[in-house]
Amino acid sequence: MVQTATARARGPLVWMNMDQKELDDAYDQMVYAPNRDQVHKRNVFNSERVRQRLGAPKRLGYGPVPIEALDLFTTSKLNAPINVFIHGGAWRQREANDYAFLAEMFVNAGAHFIALDFVGVENTKGDLLPMADQVRRAVAWVYKNAKSFGGDPERIYVSSQSSGAHLAGNVVTTDWSKYGVPANVVKGALLCSGMYDLKPVRLSKRSEYVAFTDQVEEELSSIRHLDRLNCPVIVAYGTYETPEFQRQNREFADAVKKAGKSATLLVGEGYNHFEMTEMIGNPLSLIGSAVLEQMKLK
């Protein structure tokens, strides 16, 4: 549980008004969302139900190594929009298979749903750059191959949660000329409970397993690259998330607006970090309805 600094000897402040313990807690979801494993069980359970109803997804490679692959759930319409989901898990857990439960809303609304797999940070010696490169290459692959599965390359959207929203923040602020696709390849994105400035994350105990460098911090802090943002973003957090996850999302939405670009901030009253994800797949929920509206599927 959250232990307030007044209940113990407070250390020197390391970030804003937080000492080391408070900052570490603010980047440790279990402190604020003790039902993490229970919600994960639901995700696995509901994903299995959706695969039973929709059938197993197509597994397609977007790069040369086995993990560079994606799960594709197709809709019956031709030339349909595409939603590409980037999962979270503190950069080191979870896989596309756990998120099939989000597919049904998109498929039934007339969109293809893709869940990306990509390397975990513990298999990159703590380096986040290969992860960002993979999800960027995956989006470029979807653009170049959309027509092969009945997708419309001009209607690619991204959805994401947690560390996946960090990576999605990188995706929507990519210099796409390096990937051979148009600068406006992504038409809209949901960034749910993400991180957009890596400085405080670097100062937290996440440094134990992420090998932050000045280059990683600078290149992968999407809030510092808003000049490259070319699509409207929906940014969301829950009121039971950690103070830092709430702040990161509020400040990102503010910064996008200050840059004169389109951001919608959604606040899930009473939701923690993991419960927020469940709302993405419900077309009547705060988040699901906003995503469908962004994709013009209402």
Next chain:
Amino acid sequence: MDQQALDDAYDQEVYAPNRAVVVGRRHVASERARARIGNPKRVAYGPTKIEALDIFDCGIRNAPINIFVHGGAWRRNKAADYALNAELLIRAGAHSVILDFINVDEAGGDLFPMYDQVRRGIAWVARNAESFGGDRNRIFLSAHSSGSHLAGCVLTRGWREESLPPDIVKGAVLLSGMYDLKPVRLSKRSSYVSFTDRMEELLSAQRHLDGLNAPLVLAIGTAETPEFQRQSRDFAAAVQAAGKPVELIVGEGYNHFELLETLANPYGITGRAMLTQMKLTKFE
């Protein structure tokens, strides 16, 4: 179970410490649903003020009807807290009716006035369906917790007391209910419910399965109390043994309150079951 274990098994907060948070979410979602679909029509089904129901009209003539009976340990909550359940139904092409009724504290610990009101509310819908564009031949129930207890009683004996056709209800999705009051009576819920032998006997739906004519879907979550899981499992087994249609669905990782949230989601485990039972195909 010893007394403490039994008391805990009828105390949701022991197993669902986030009760207040989930209830808060439901209130926010209901407010949001009303902003999206409009306020319901409020109609009285009985003489006292609480005997009224909320009708969310799907705008289709002769559409099926779903009547929701809320829970709250017989002592809490009101229809307005459940508007979130209406949006799914009206978007799928059904009218949504949400009942208000007295609570057990106001009824002096007696469950009969609650049962009487819920029964009369459902009977009102059966007799007045055409007045709001509903099809009286396609009335379904959904309910949660103590609401499922009350709905179970109407399904097994209430229709007869109201002289309604035996098959007036075409199906019901009952979440996390109680169908045998004996263990409830032995628990600390006796501190606010004045159980009697007559109440236990007449209001234990499991003892009146001869009157059950509606196909049932019973739902529980694996994070519910042992007794709430057992009650639905045993009720399902009893209905099946009586040769009547019943399906038990088990939500992995859901507690008592979280399970109800799945009813307002067309892809949630209970919302999907309700749409399927009502043959509503909008979200398929």
